[in-house]
Amino acid sequence: xxxxxxxxxAHYPLPLPLDCRMVNRGFNDxxxxxxxxxxxxxxxxxxxxxxxxxxxxxxxxFITHLARSGVPVASxxxxxxxALFARGRAAEGMREGVLFGALDGRMPExxxxxxxxxxxxxxxxxxNAAETFVLTAPLYRLxxxxxxxxxxxxxxxxxxxxxxxxxxxxxxxxARTAASIEAFDDLxxxxxxxxxxxxxxxxxTNGEAAFFDFDDGGRGYLGYDLGVFLWAKISFGRKLHxxxxxxxxxxxxxxxxxxxxxxxxxxxVIVRHLWVMGEYGSRVGEWGTEPISWIGREVDFxxxxxxxxxxxxxx
Numbered sequence: 001x002x003x004x005x006x007x008x009x010a011h012y013p014l015p016l017p018l019d020c021r022m023v024n025r026g027f028n029d030x031x032x033x034x035x036x037x038x039x040x041x042x043x044x045x046x047x048x049x050x051x052x053x054x055x056x057x058x059x060x061x062f063i064t065h066l067a068r069s070g071v072p073v074a075s076x077x078x079x080x081x082x083a084l085f086a087r088g089r090a091a092e093g094m095r096e097g098v099l100f101g102a103l104d105g106r107m108p109e110x111x112x113x114x115x116x117x118x119x120x121x122x123x124x125x126x127x128n129a130a131e132t133f134v135l136t137a138p139l140y141r142l143x144x145x146x147x148x149x150x151x152x153x154x155x156x157x158x159x160x161x162x163x164x165x166x167x168x169x170x171x172x173x174x175a176r177t178a179a180s181i182e183a184f185d186d187l188x189x190x191x192x193x194x195x196x197x198x199x200x201x202x203x204x205t206n207g208e209a210a211f212f213d214f215d216d217g218g219r220g221y222l223g224y225d226l227g228v229f230l231w232a233k234i235s236f237g238r239k240l241h242x243x244x245x246x247x248x249x250x251x252x253x254x255x256x257x258x259x260x261x262x263x264x265x266x267x268x269v270i271v272r273h274l275w276v277m278g279e280y281g282s283r284v285g286e287w288g289t290e291p292i293s294w295i296g297r298e299v300d301f302x303x304x305x306x307x308x309x310x311x312x313x314x315x
Contacts, residue, residue, distance in 0.1 A: 004031055008043055011079045011086040012099055015039070027279065028215065032102070040102035041077065045095050046215065050154055050282035051146070055139035056096045059214045060084035062191060064131055069129035072122060072210035074100040103210050105202030113246035116198060118209035120250030121228065123196050126211065127222065128255055130191035135219065142192055142220020144178050148271050151278020158281030160289050161287055161296040169299050170274070173306060177270045181221075184260045188222040197232035198247075226251070227268030235273060235301065270302055275306045 005020040015035040023030045023042070027049065033041040046054035060076045064084065067075045077082045077099040085098045108115040140146060152174045161167045181187070192218035193200070201209040229247050233240035251257065277295040284292055 004043065004045070005033070007086075007088050007097065008033060008099060011097070012077060012081050013231045014041070033099075036145055042074065042100045042102050042212075043097060044100070044215075045097050047095070051150065051280075052139060054096050054215055055218065056085040056098055056215070058135065058138045058140075059217060060098060061136065062130075063214055065133045066126060066129050066211075069125075069132070071125045071129050072204065072208045073214075074103050074210065074212040076100055081269065081277040088255050100212065103212065104203070105204040105210055106210070108198055108203055110198075111240065111243065113243060114207070115203055116210070116229075116243045117250030118203060118207055118248040119196065119198050119201055120212055120247040120252075122201065122209040122256055123193065123225065123229075124251040124254035126193060127190050127225070133191055135191075138218060141217040142194060142224060144181065144271075146218075147220070147224060147275050148174055148178055151275045151281075154278040154281040155274065155295060158289075158292065158295065160281065160284065160293050161299075163296060163299070164198055166296065166299045169303065173270065173299075173302055174274060176306070177267050181223075181264060181271070186258075186260065187264055188258060188261050189219060190222045190225070191217065192220045192222070192241045193217050194220070194228070196228050198229060198243075199232075208239040221261075221264065221268065223264035224262065224268045224271065226257070227265035228272050229267055231269045231272040232270065234305070269305055273298065273302060292309070 002020070005018045008014065008020070009016060009018060014033075015037045017036055019034040023032050028047050031043045033043055035041070046056065061084070063073050064123050066073045078084060079086050085096050087094050087096055091130045105157040108119065128277055152171065155161060155170065156167060161170065193211060193214055195213055196211070201211050202214040204210055226248075230244050248257070248262070277298060280292040280295055
């Protein structure tokens with residue numbers, strides 16, 4: 001924690017001393033900072049990932065554009081040099097750090113239709129603002145190669161899907177899902193949040209959902225951005241279909257949804273689940289096989305969603 005505080009102090013003009021505490025260690029490392037004047041910040045250090053370096057330039061430029069457009073977000077704090085992120089050398093190589101102003105709102109509730117509706121409204125505002133965002137040098141494109149094919153290769157390479165026939169079933173399901181998405185004539189592309197599952201937000205006192213954690217974002221399918229929220233409400237044993245309905249209702253108060261984009265969101269549930277499985281599978285060398293063994297048990301959920309919810313959509 002002391003070294004993180006020293007890094008932030010070296011790059012950002014904050015009132016000292018800083019209180020620094022780790023909040024989460026996962027796909028990134030996140031720290032809560034409080035300056036001596038009581039101002040709160042969140043500092044995120046990007047981990048190395050199989051997909052490549054974190055696209056912090058695109059992420060921070062997009063968030064800044066959203067804030068200027070009136071979309072409620074946690075904005076990046078400029079460094080002493082005016083940059084929106086900093087880089088530092090760690091034992092594993094260069095890591096990118098971004099300092100954000102902390103949001104004062106509360107965490108969304110899993111079963112709250114009002115919170116889901118607020119998430120839908122902010123996502124629609126974000127997609128509206130994305131129409132005037134100009135990409136400069138993006139590292140990622142959220143296409144099927146990024147979201148499905150490469151994650152599937154990481155699942156194959158993880159070695160944890162060892163049930164006889166399970167890997168072949170996943171491969172067949174991925175191929176059918178890709179074909180179903182490619183069969184749509186004109187799916188909308190936009191700049192995606194990439195991880196709008198309902199909890200990368202804080203509900204402010206005015207009821208708005210303010211977004212954070214855009215590091216999985218990039219230009220991609222609008223249906224995927226919708227589908228991530230649906231996935232979060234029906235995966236891992238959840239059956240929160242009414243919460244999904246509230247999310248879509250909120251979105252539509254700001255922005256219409258093309259029928260094909262809404263239809264495709266159901267197929268992107270499978271894409272999202274395989275993407276998450278691939279992210280975990282890529283960490284087998286760091287975390288070992290036990291923490292990621294769950295990915296070998298997900299075939300039944302995916303097959304069930306394909307049959308029960310997609311039906312003729314995939315065939």
